[in-house]
Amino acid sequence: MRRLAPYQSGLWLAEYGDVRCQLCRIYRSTPQSHLPQNQPSAIPPNNHSFFTKLRQHVNNRFDSGLLCSDCHNSIVWLPKSFDVDITAGTSLSIQAATYYDYPIRQAIRAFKHHEDMTKLPLLLHALRQLPRPQGCHRDNSVIVAMPTTNQRLVKRGFDPVSILAAQLSKHWQIPLWNGVERIDNTVSQQGLTRAERLGNLDNAFALVETPPAKRLLLFDDVATTGASLQALARTLYLQTLPLGASVSSSSDNPYKLQAFTLAHGSQY
Ligand SMILES: [Zn+2]
Incomplete structure:
Protein backbone atom coordinates (compact mmCIF):
# COMPACT_ATOMS: atom_id res chain seq x y z
CA MET A 1 0.00 0.00 0.00
CA ARG A 2 1.16 3.47 -0.82
CA ARG A 3 2.25 5.40 2.23
CA LEU A 4 0.06 8.40 2.93
CA ALA A 5 1.70 11.80 3.20
CA PRO A 6 1.23 13.20 6.72
CA TYR A 7 -1.31 15.78 5.59
CA GLN A 8 -3.48 13.18 3.87
CA SER A 9 -4.52 11.44 7.07
CA GLY A 10 -5.48 14.82 8.53
CA LEU A 11 -7.55 15.61 5.46
CA TRP A 12 -9.24 12.25 5.59
CA LEU A 13 -10.14 12.87 9.22
CA ALA A 14 -11.48 16.34 8.43
CA GLU A 15 -13.52 14.93 5.58
CA TYR A 16 -15.01 11.81 7.12
CA GLY A 17 -14.19 11.66 10.80
CA ASP A 18 -14.76 15.21 11.95
CA VAL A 19 -18.18 16.70 11.37
CA ARG A 20 -17.36 20.06 12.86
CA CYS A 21 -16.92 23.14 10.67
CA GLN A 22 -13.28 23.70 9.83
CA LEU A 23 -13.54 27.41 10.43
CA CYS A 24 -15.72 28.20 13.46
CA ARG A 25 -14.18 25.24 15.26
CA ILE A 26 -10.73 26.66 14.72
CA TYR A 27 -11.65 30.22 15.60
CA ARG A 28 -13.40 29.56 18.87
CA SER A 29 -13.04 33.16 20.00
CA THR A 30 -16.22 33.88 17.99
CA PRO A 31 -18.82 35.31 20.41
CA GLN A 32 -21.54 32.77 21.32
CA SER A 33 -24.21 34.98 19.76
CA HIS A 34 -22.39 34.77 16.43
CA LEU A 35 -22.12 31.02 16.43
CA PRO A 36 -23.98 29.47 13.51
CA GLN A 37 -27.28 27.69 13.99
CA ASN A 38 -25.79 24.24 13.79
CA GLN A 39 -23.90 24.62 17.05
CA PRO A 40 -25.29 22.34 19.80
CA SER A 41 -26.30 25.37 21.90
CA ALA A 42 -28.65 26.51 19.13
CA ILE A 43 -30.45 23.19 18.77
CA PRO A 44 -33.97 23.23 20.31
CA PRO A 45 -34.22 21.28 23.61
CA ASN A 46 -36.39 18.50 22.15
CA ASN A 47 -33.74 17.77 19.55
CA HIS A 48 -30.91 16.72 21.78
CA SER A 49 -30.34 13.18 20.60
CA PHE A 50 -26.82 12.46 19.45
CA PHE A 51 -27.97 11.36 16.01
CA THR A 52 -30.09 14.45 15.47
CA LYS A 53 -27.10 16.64 16.27
CA LEU A 54 -24.83 14.57 14.09
CA ARG A 55 -27.27 14.72 11.19
CA GLN A 56 -27.62 18.50 11.51
CA HIS A 57 -23.86 18.93 11.54
CA VAL A 58 -23.38 16.71 8.54
CA ASN A 59 -26.21 18.31 6.55
CA ASN A 60 -24.98 21.81 7.25
CA ARG A 61 -21.44 20.96 6.39
CA PHE A 62 -21.87 18.92 3.24
CA ASP A 63 -24.00 21.55 1.58
CA SER A 64 -20.80 23.39 0.87
CA GLY A 65 -17.97 21.06 1.82
CA LEU A 66 -15.83 21.37 4.90
CA LEU A 67 -17.42 24.51 6.35
CA CYS A 68 -20.82 25.06 7.89
CA SER A 69 -23.15 27.08 5.67
CA ASP A 70 -22.80 30.22 7.83
CA CYS A 71 -19.02 30.27 7.51
CA HIS A 72 -19.27 29.37 3.83
CA ASN A 73 -21.66 32.27 3.23
CA SER A 74 -19.45 34.71 5.14
CA ILE A 75 -16.73 34.37 2.49
CA VAL A 76 -17.01 35.86 -0.99
CA TRP A 77 -16.38 33.10 -3.50
CA LEU A 78 -15.32 33.38 -7.13
CA PRO A 79 -14.51 37.08 -7.54
CA LYS A 80 -14.61 38.29 -11.12
CA SER A 81 -11.76 36.80 -13.16
ZN1 LIG B 1 -18.57 27.35 10.66
Whole structure:
Protein backbone atom coordinates (compact mmCIF):
# COMPACT_ATOMS: atom_id res chain seq x y z
CA MET A 1 0.00 0.00 0.00
CA ARG A 2 1.16 3.47 -0.82
CA ARG A 3 2.25 5.40 2.23
CA LEU A 4 0.06 8.40 2.93
CA ALA A 5 1.70 11.80 3.20
CA PRO A 6 1.23 13.20 6.72
CA TYR A 7 -1.31 15.78 5.59
CA GLN A 8 -3.48 13.18 3.87
CA SER A 9 -4.52 11.44 7.07
CA GLY A 10 -5.48 14.82 8.53
CA LEU A 11 -7.55 15.61 5.46
CA TRP A 12 -9.24 12.25 5.59
CA LEU A 13 -10.14 12.87 9.22
CA ALA A 14 -11.48 16.34 8.43
CA GLU A 15 -13.52 14.93 5.58
CA TYR A 16 -15.01 11.81 7.12
CA GLY A 17 -14.19 11.66 10.80
CA ASP A 18 -14.76 15.21 11.95
CA VAL A 19 -18.18 16.70 11.37
CA ARG A 20 -17.36 20.06 12.86
CA CYS A 21 -16.92 23.14 10.67
CA GLN A 22 -13.28 23.70 9.83
CA LEU A 23 -13.54 27.41 10.43
CA CYS A 24 -15.72 28.20 13.46
CA ARG A 25 -14.18 25.24 15.26
CA ILE A 26 -10.73 26.66 14.72
CA TYR A 27 -11.65 30.22 15.60
CA ARG A 28 -13.40 29.56 18.87
CA SER A 29 -13.04 33.16 20.00
CA THR A 30 -16.22 33.88 17.99
CA PRO A 31 -18.82 35.31 20.41
CA GLN A 32 -21.54 32.77 21.32
CA SER A 33 -24.21 34.98 19.76
CA HIS A 34 -22.39 34.77 16.43
CA LEU A 35 -22.12 31.02 16.43
CA PRO A 36 -23.98 29.47 13.51
CA GLN A 37 -27.28 27.69 13.99
CA ASN A 38 -25.79 24.24 13.79
CA GLN A 39 -23.90 24.62 17.05
CA PRO A 40 -25.29 22.34 19.80
CA SER A 41 -26.30 25.37 21.90
CA ALA A 42 -28.65 26.51 19.13
CA ILE A 43 -30.45 23.19 18.77
CA PRO A 44 -33.97 23.23 20.31
CA PRO A 45 -34.22 21.28 23.61
CA ASN A 46 -36.39 18.50 22.15
CA ASN A 47 -33.74 17.77 19.55
CA HIS A 48 -30.91 16.72 21.78
CA SER A 49 -30.34 13.18 20.60
CA PHE A 50 -26.82 12.46 19.45
CA PHE A 51 -27.97 11.36 16.01
CA THR A 52 -30.09 14.45 15.47
CA LYS A 53 -27.10 16.64 16.27
CA LEU A 54 -24.83 14.57 14.09
CA ARG A 55 -27.27 14.72 11.19
CA GLN A 56 -27.62 18.50 11.51
CA HIS A 57 -23.86 18.93 11.54
CA VAL A 58 -23.38 16.71 8.54
CA ASN A 59 -26.21 18.31 6.55
CA ASN A 60 -24.98 21.81 7.25
CA ARG A 61 -21.44 20.96 6.39
CA PHE A 62 -21.87 18.92 3.24
CA ASP A 63 -24.00 21.55 1.58
CA SER A 64 -20.80 23.39 0.87
CA GLY A 65 -17.97 21.06 1.82
CA LEU A 66 -15.83 21.37 4.90
CA LEU A 67 -17.42 24.51 6.35
CA CYS A 68 -20.82 25.06 7.89
CA SER A 69 -23.15 27.08 5.67
CA ASP A 70 -22.80 30.22 7.83
CA CYS A 71 -19.02 30.27 7.51
CA HIS A 72 -19.27 29.37 3.83
CA ASN A 73 -21.66 32.27 3.23
CA SER A 74 -19.45 34.71 5.14
CA ILE A 75 -16.73 34.37 2.49
CA VAL A 76 -17.01 35.86 -0.99
CA TRP A 77 -16.38 33.10 -3.50
CA LEU A 78 -15.32 33.38 -7.13
CA PRO A 79 -14.51 37.08 -7.54
CA LYS A 80 -14.61 38.29 -11.12
CA SER A 81 -11.76 36.80 -13.16
CA PHE A 82 -9.09 39.14 -14.52
CA ASP A 83 -6.83 39.08 -17.56
CA VAL A 84 -3.09 39.54 -18.04
CA ASP A 85 -1.39 39.76 -21.43
CA ILE A 86 0.64 36.80 -22.67
CA THR A 87 1.64 38.40 -25.96
CA ALA A 88 0.32 41.41 -27.85
CA GLY A 89 -2.68 39.49 -29.16
CA THR A 90 -3.35 36.96 -26.40
CA SER A 91 -4.36 37.20 -22.80
CA LEU A 92 -4.60 34.81 -19.88
CA SER A 93 -7.71 34.75 -17.74
CA ILE A 94 -7.08 34.21 -14.02
CA GLN A 95 -9.91 32.95 -11.83
CA ALA A 96 -9.49 32.99 -8.06
CA ALA A 97 -11.58 30.93 -5.63
CA THR A 98 -11.83 33.90 -3.30
CA TYR A 99 -10.17 37.15 -2.20
CA TYR A 100 -6.87 37.22 -0.38
CA ASP A 101 -8.57 38.31 2.86
CA TYR A 102 -9.32 36.79 6.26
CA PRO A 103 -9.68 33.86 6.84
CA ILE A 104 -8.11 32.51 3.65
CA ARG A 105 -5.13 34.87 3.81
CA GLN A 106 -4.16 33.71 7.31
CA ALA A 107 -4.73 30.08 6.39
CA ILE A 108 -2.55 30.29 3.28
CA ARG A 109 0.24 32.00 5.21
CA ALA A 110 0.15 29.47 8.05
CA PHE A 111 0.12 26.59 5.58
CA LYS A 112 2.83 28.00 3.33
CA HIS A 113 5.26 29.45 5.80
CA HIS A 114 4.67 27.34 8.91
CA GLU A 115 3.52 24.09 7.29
CA ASP A 116 0.38 24.26 9.41
CA MET A 117 -1.58 21.26 8.12
CA THR A 118 -4.65 22.10 10.21
CA LYS A 119 -5.35 24.86 7.65
CA LEU A 120 -5.44 22.45 4.73
CA PRO A 121 -9.16 21.51 5.04
CA LEU A 122 -10.17 25.19 4.80
CA LEU A 123 -7.93 25.65 1.75
CA LEU A 124 -9.37 22.50 0.22
CA HIS A 125 -12.87 23.87 0.78
CA ALA A 126 -11.78 27.01 -1.09
CA LEU A 127 -10.27 24.99 -3.94
CA ARG A 128 -13.56 23.15 -4.38
CA GLN A 129 -15.30 26.42 -5.17
CA LEU A 130 -13.35 26.59 -8.44
CA PRO A 131 -15.67 25.19 -11.09
CA ARG A 132 -14.04 22.83 -13.54
CA PRO A 133 -13.59 24.88 -16.72
CA GLN A 134 -16.21 24.13 -19.32
CA GLY A 135 -15.29 21.42 -21.80
CA CYS A 136 -12.22 20.33 -19.83
CA HIS A 137 -11.78 16.70 -18.86
CA ARG A 138 -9.06 14.16 -18.17
CA ASP A 139 -8.47 13.44 -21.86
CA ASN A 140 -8.05 16.97 -23.17
CA SER A 141 -6.62 18.94 -20.23
CA VAL A 142 -3.80 18.96 -17.70
CA ILE A 143 -3.18 21.05 -14.60
CA VAL A 144 0.18 22.82 -14.54
CA ALA A 145 1.16 23.75 -10.99
CA MET A 146 3.46 26.74 -10.58
CA PRO A 147 6.85 25.02 -10.46
CA THR A 148 9.31 25.64 -7.69
CA THR A 149 13.08 25.46 -8.02
CA ASN A 150 14.49 22.12 -6.95
CA GLN A 151 16.79 23.95 -4.60
CA ARG A 152 13.92 25.63 -2.83
CA LEU A 153 12.11 22.33 -2.60
CA VAL A 154 15.11 20.56 -1.13
CA LYS A 155 15.71 23.37 1.31
CA ARG A 156 12.17 23.29 2.63
CA GLY A 157 11.22 19.68 1.97
CA PHE A 158 7.73 21.00 1.37
CA ASP A 159 6.01 22.29 -1.76
CA PRO A 160 2.68 23.87 -0.77
CA VAL A 161 1.58 24.64 -4.34
CA SER A 162 2.01 21.05 -5.50
CA ILE A 163 0.03 19.77 -2.50
CA LEU A 164 -2.84 22.12 -3.37
CA ALA A 165 -2.59 21.31 -7.08
CA ALA A 166 -2.85 17.60 -6.30
CA GLN A 167 -6.08 18.30 -4.42
CA LEU A 168 -7.43 20.34 -7.34
CA SER A 169 -6.53 17.49 -9.68
CA LYS A 170 -8.53 15.10 -7.53
CA HIS A 171 -11.46 17.52 -7.37
CA TRP A 172 -11.58 18.16 -11.13
CA GLN A 173 -10.51 14.66 -12.15
CA ILE A 174 -7.91 16.22 -14.42
CA PRO A 175 -4.30 14.98 -14.27
CA LEU A 176 -1.32 17.03 -13.17
CA TRP A 177 1.50 17.56 -15.61
CA ASN A 178 5.03 18.48 -14.51
CA GLY A 179 6.56 19.37 -17.84
CA VAL A 180 7.78 22.84 -16.88
CA GLU A 181 10.84 23.53 -14.80
CA ARG A 182 11.75 26.59 -12.88
CA ILE A 183 15.28 27.32 -13.97
CA ASP A 184 16.12 30.53 -12.25
CA ASN A 185 17.45 31.08 -8.83
CA THR A 186 15.91 34.47 -8.43
CA VAL A 187 15.37 36.26 -5.20
CA SER A 188 11.95 36.20 -3.63
CA GLN A 189 9.30 38.20 -5.48
CA GLN A 190 8.23 39.93 -2.31
CA GLY A 191 8.91 43.63 -2.10
CA LEU A 192 9.70 44.04 -5.79
CA THR A 193 7.88 46.46 -8.07
CA ARG A 194 5.82 45.05 -10.90
CA ALA A 195 8.55 45.89 -13.43
CA GLU A 196 11.19 44.25 -11.28
CA ARG A 197 9.03 41.18 -10.81
CA LEU A 198 8.51 40.83 -14.54
CA GLY A 199 12.20 41.28 -15.29
CA ASN A 200 13.01 38.77 -12.61
CA LEU A 201 10.64 36.25 -14.12
CA ASP A 202 11.92 36.46 -17.69
CA ASN A 203 13.49 33.12 -18.54
CA ALA A 204 12.40 31.71 -15.20
CA PHE A 205 10.65 28.71 -16.75
CA ALA A 206 11.53 26.11 -19.36
CA LEU A 207 9.41 23.54 -21.11
CA VAL A 208 11.02 20.11 -20.69
CA GLU A 209 8.51 18.08 -22.68
CA THR A 210 5.59 18.60 -25.04
CA PRO A 211 2.29 19.01 -23.17
CA PRO A 212 0.15 15.83 -23.42
CA ALA A 213 -3.08 17.84 -23.81
CA LYS A 214 -4.14 21.00 -25.59
CA ARG A 215 -5.81 22.70 -22.65
CA LEU A 216 -3.38 23.86 -20.00
CA LEU A 217 -4.88 24.85 -16.66
CA LEU A 218 -2.27 26.81 -14.74
CA PHE A 219 -2.45 26.89 -10.96
CA ASP A 220 -0.80 28.95 -8.24
CA ASP A 221 -1.80 29.44 -4.61
CA VAL A 222 -1.98 33.24 -4.66
CA ALA A 223 -1.99 35.70 -7.56
CA THR A 224 -1.15 39.23 -6.51
CA THR A 225 -0.47 40.98 -9.81
CA GLY A 226 -0.60 37.72 -11.73
CA ALA A 227 3.03 38.20 -12.83
CA SER A 228 4.19 34.65 -12.03
CA LEU A 229 1.25 33.05 -13.82
CA GLN A 230 1.78 35.46 -16.70
CA ALA A 231 5.44 34.44 -17.02
CA LEU A 232 4.58 30.74 -16.81
CA ALA A 233 1.86 31.20 -19.44
CA ARG A 234 4.22 33.14 -21.70
CA THR A 235 6.79 30.34 -21.55
CA LEU A 236 4.17 27.71 -22.35
CA TYR A 237 2.65 29.80 -25.09
CA LEU A 238 5.88 30.72 -26.86
CA GLN A 239 7.55 27.35 -26.49
CA THR A 240 4.56 25.43 -27.85
CA LEU A 241 4.06 27.76 -30.82
CA PRO A 242 4.30 25.82 -34.10
CA LEU A 243 7.29 26.70 -36.30
CA GLY A 244 6.59 29.78 -38.38
CA ALA A 245 3.43 30.67 -36.48
CA SER A 246 2.71 34.26 -35.59
CA VAL A 247 3.45 35.15 -31.99
CA SER A 248 0.60 37.61 -31.82
CA SER A 249 -2.15 35.49 -33.37
CA SER A 250 -3.78 33.24 -30.80
CA SER A 251 -5.43 31.19 -33.55
CA ASP A 252 -1.96 29.98 -34.57
CA ASN A 253 -1.42 28.25 -31.26
CA PRO A 254 -3.36 25.01 -30.72
CA TYR A 255 -2.88 25.23 -26.94
CA LYS A 256 -5.46 27.02 -24.82
CA LEU A 257 -4.31 28.45 -21.50
CA GLN A 258 -6.33 29.44 -18.44
CA ALA A 259 -5.19 30.12 -14.89
CA PHE A 260 -6.64 29.43 -11.46
CA THR A 261 -5.64 30.43 -7.99
CA LEU A 262 -6.89 30.10 -4.45
CA ALA A 263 -6.87 33.82 -3.76
CA HIS A 264 -6.38 37.16 -5.45
CA GLY A 265 -6.61 40.75 -4.30
CA SER A 266 -8.72 42.11 -1.50
CA GLN A 267 -12.25 43.40 -1.35
CA TYR A 268 -11.31 46.01 1.25
ZN1 LIG B 1 -18.57 27.35 10.66
